[in-house]
Amino acid sequence: MTPEITVLDRLLEVSELFQKDMARAFDGTPLTPSRTRLLWELAATGPSTQHALASRLEVSPRNITGLVDALEAGGYVTRSPHPSDRRAIIVSLTVSAQGMMHDMQREHAELSAELLGAVAPADRAALLRGVEAISGRLRELIAADAERQARNQAVGE
Amino acid sequence: MTPEITVLDRLLEVSELFQKDMARAFDGTPLTPSRTRLLWELAATGPSTQHALASRLEVSPRNITGLVDALEAGGYVTRSPHPSDRRAIIVSLTVSAQGMMHDMQREHAELSAELLGAVAPADRAALLRGVEAISGRLRELIAADAERQARNQAVGE
DNA sequence: TATTGTTATACTCTATAACTATA
């Protein structure tokens, strides 16, 4: 049990706690993590086609249909025709959902500040650098593995 | 957009990448994140009743029934009677699953070392302290909120 | 009377495949 293992486990613990905190925020509303993620994406990038949402969230178009159905029924988003492509549908946040997402972004920023406030000032820069380094390395590992798998598949065919 | 926000977002990014990495590991097996989590728990604490698993994983007993059904069918766990309580069932890892979990724990440790290796040596101690501080503060916030909600519920009754 | 696990029921998330309308 080296201290090296602990860092990783702590990171996973933080992410678990985070999800618990997010889920708790929507008790009593029809919002779920997946639906909230779609709203968050819409708030960040503006009105989008369902196809664009499927690409950006990396889920199937069918999945987007279901999520948008629920959000539309709840009054969070509206569907409108695409101005030039009659196959496509534009999904937009309603005015009230825009306000809600604004509040949510503010709360997110406040939580960030609150949590960083718990870190010793002298440790903050190193923490940022460290987490960035870990994130970058993880990306590399995942990319390398995806490439390896693609090669294997090509061989298998 | 202050750098403070970035730390939190990076942490969330790391957790997302992690989940992607975990999921990828079981392509082609009947193992899913939830089932793996149950196996991980069994490997850590040894044979347990379903009730104990439900408590430790913080899910419903019904959910455990389904997960154990699938893992039993796949040859990962066995159900056996409790020696003194005839209502209860003991769930244990099979020998092959024990070996698999052993490998998984080793890979987990290797990944930890690999990721920490990407962090500048001078930053490692501060990173650990920082992540622990954030984890602790998050726990406090969640506990405080749970208490507040419990109070509200009591008033509502 | 309380506890352990299961059956019944229901909702959400997710995917693939077939299909319609449009490009």
Place this chain on the structure above:
DNA sequence: TATAGTTATAGAGTATAACAATA
């Protein structure tokens, strides 16, 4: 022929409530 979205179908995770067996 290709693309955008929906319907059909299916599996997984999850929860609550009712129930059986046992404590």
